[in-house]
Amino acid sequence: MSDVKLKRNLSFMQMIAIASGAVIGGWLAEAPYWFSVTGAGAAIIFPILSVLLIPVGLTFAELTAMLPFSSAVDIWTTNAFGHKAGWAAQWMMFLIQVVEPPMMAFIFITALNFFIPIPADMVVWVAIGIIVLWYILSNFNIGFTGRLASIFFFTMVVISLIVAGTFFFSGSWSFDNISSHGGMFPKGFNGIFIAFAVFSLKFIGFEMTPTMIEETNFPPEKIWKIILSSLFVPAVLYFIIVFAIGGMAPWKEIASMNLPEPELIAKFGLPKIVGIAAIVSGILHAFTTLMGFWVSSARVLYGAAQLNQLPKAFTKLNKHGQPIIANFVVLLFSIFFCLFTGDNWVQYIYAVSCIAAGLVYFICCLDAMVLRKKFPEWERPYKAPGGNLLFILGMAVSVWIIIGSTLELAIGGYISLAIYSFIGVALYILMELYRKKHPNKNELITLTPDDINSFE
Numbered sequence: 001m002s003d004v005k006l007k008r009n010l011s012f013m014q015m016i017a018i019a020s021g022a023v024i025g026g027w028l029a030e031a032p033y034w035f036s037v038t039g040a041g042a043a044i045i046f047p048i049l050s051v052l053l054i055p056v057g058l059t060f061a062e063l064t065a066m067l068p069f070s071s072a073v074d075i076w077t078t079n080a081f082g083h084k085a086g087w088a089a090q091w092m093m094f095l096i097q098v099v100e101p102p103m104m105a106f107i108f109i110t111a112l113n114f115f116i117p118i119p120a121d122m123v124v125w126v127a128i129g130i131i132v133l134w135y136i137l138s139n140f141n142i143g144f145t146g147r148l149a150s151i152f153f154f155t156m157v158v159i160s161l162i163v164a165g166t167f168f169f170s171g172s173w174s175f176d177n178i179s180s181h182g183g184m185f186p187k188g189f190n191g192i193f194i195a196f197a198v199f200s201l202k203f204i205g206f207e208m209t210p211t212m213i214e215e216t217n218f219p220p221e222k223i224w225k226i227i228l229s230s231l232f233v234p235a236v237l238y239f240i241i242v243f244a245i246g247g248m249a250p251w252k253e254i255a256s257m258n259l260p261e262p263e264l265i266a267k268f269g270l271p272k273i274v275g276i277a278a279i280v281s282g283i284l285h286a287f288t289t290l291m292g293f294w295v296s297s298a299r300v301l302y303g304a305a306q307l308n309q310l311p312k313a314f315t316k317l318n319k320h321g322q323p324i325i326a327n328f329v330v331l332l333f334s335i336f337f338c339l340f341t342g343d344n345w346v347q348y349i350y351a352v353s354c355i356a357a358g359l360v361y362f363i364c365c366l367d368a369m370v371l372r373k374k375f376p377e378w379e380r381p382y383k384a385p386g387g388n389l390l391f392i393l394g395m396a397v398s399v400w401i402i403i404g405s406t407l408e409l410a411i412g413g414y415i416s417l418a419i420y421s422f423i424g425v426a427l428y429i430l431m432e433l434y435r436k437k438h439p440n441k442n443e444l445i446t447l448t449p450d451d452i453n454s455f456e
Helices: 012-023 027-052 054-066 073-081 083-098 100-112 120-138 142-168 188-203 206-215 220-246 251-255 260-267 272-306 324-339 345-374 388-406 411-437 449-455
Strands: none
Touching: 012 142, 012 206, 012 220, 012 272, 027 054, 027 100, 027 188, 027 220, 027 251, 027 260, 027 272, 054 206, 054 220, 054 345, 054 388, 073 083, 073 272, 073 345, 083 100, 083 206, 083 272, 083 324, 083 345, 083 411, 100 120, 100 272, 100 324, 120 142, 120 272, 120 324, 142 220, 142 260, 142 272, 188 220, 188 388, 206 220, 206 272, 206 345, 220 251, 220 260, 260 272, 272 324, 345 388, 345 411
């Protein structure tokens, strides 16, 4: 094993901020879609979804506490099914994480346009500029990211609640807008079914938590609290915000808006400062998501290199304890996705990442079942309740996420997934050829609980 170690500078509260902040999506621009699918009933669907994802979340918690390594998904699956399966799971995990930073850069620009109009031909370059700026910041101490995430997360939550409160007590909010005009679920069962399929995507992000476990300064058995907070905090916030917006106008009107909160504030003559606050909150949403997924993307590469599935260069750390090569590769991927926003390919990749999430969730629940049977003697500082029943429920939810995601996927999405998978296979083969040519170098490693002390 290498003596290179990440620095344990992330506190419990900072991890809550990073994980929950990454999950919380930018409803500033996405709320119209929510209302177009199922009206204000979305407020009820989000909390139910968070409950349905508990089995997957607790599975991740057990595996993280038992094998607390940045390689996370990779090493869990490697111990259960071998290195080939481990790499396949890790490559899917990387896809989930790495598409988010460039997407958030564009949401950031959408919000920024409210203050500073950006010419259409400059949007891509501004997005790349945002990505490069965060790349520079990502190479400093992880504690800096944690402090920044905490400030941004709690600020955006407070601002969001203030904006919602302004709506509720504005005198223009009416439950009639929710109960009438087609009711809470104006599109009936069909709208509810679609919402349960596609709204699950708004919780993607909790799976990143284990990738940062080597940088936390609290016991790994507490990680279940972090994971559950990253499910329930967004769910409660979504619930409040959707009801606040839904009571201001009929669902069809909201569905036709671009940025509902500032548009509703302008329509009813509410203080402009509240509209500005909503925009600022949207910018913070995008930035906290970008930060969390960037950190996780780099750790996924770092973790694979720990096991020698990628060149050891990916474990190289700078003087601030940051994986400098991994960060640079994330930068390259992010710029690549930014440059392709002119056509639908990136949108397909985004949808495909949700399929990848379902696959990763499924394999991790299966990992937990297999490892309990294969290594019953391994210490499990946190043991998910319910045993195999919980894991089976998690797999059922995972299959449902995969099916829900594929319903909206065009042929280009399948092509992009095939290309991405081919790249993963090619990387694995190249590393295998390198090992055959240099038999004593980069031998595959399997970490077990016996290796935990070497990471202290």
